[in-house]
Amino acid sequence: MQKALxxxxxxxxxxxxxxxxxxxxxxxxxxxxxxxxxxxxxAYDALQEAGYIKSPLDEFVL
Structure with missing residues (x-):
């Protein structure tokens, strides 16, 4: 019981x-x-500049 507590x-x-x-x-x-x-x-541009949002064109090769 003590272990559970x-x-x-x-x-x-x-x-x-x-x-x-x-x-x-x-x-x-x-x-x-x-x-x-x-x-x-x-907001999108600020977060992208800070590195929280990556460019989809850089991530996926078309």
Missing amino acids: AFVETQKTTDTRKASDVSASTNELRRIVEEGKKRKFS
């Missing part, structure tokens, strides 16, 4: 870390989009 506690702390990582990356994306808007870029 310890496992549950471990899972809770692991889930907490994952949630903070997700929120940090979300905040980073928002920051990039906001900076792009200040420079009169679309």
Whole structure:
């Protein structure tokens, strides 16, 4: 029983870390989009310039 409780506690702390990582990356994306808007870029262009979006023409050979 104690092992099960310890496992549950471990899972809770692991889930907490994952949630903070997700929120940090979300905040980073928002920051990039906001900076792009200040420079009169679309959200797509700002994210592409930051390297989050790759050019489909470069990825796929036609």
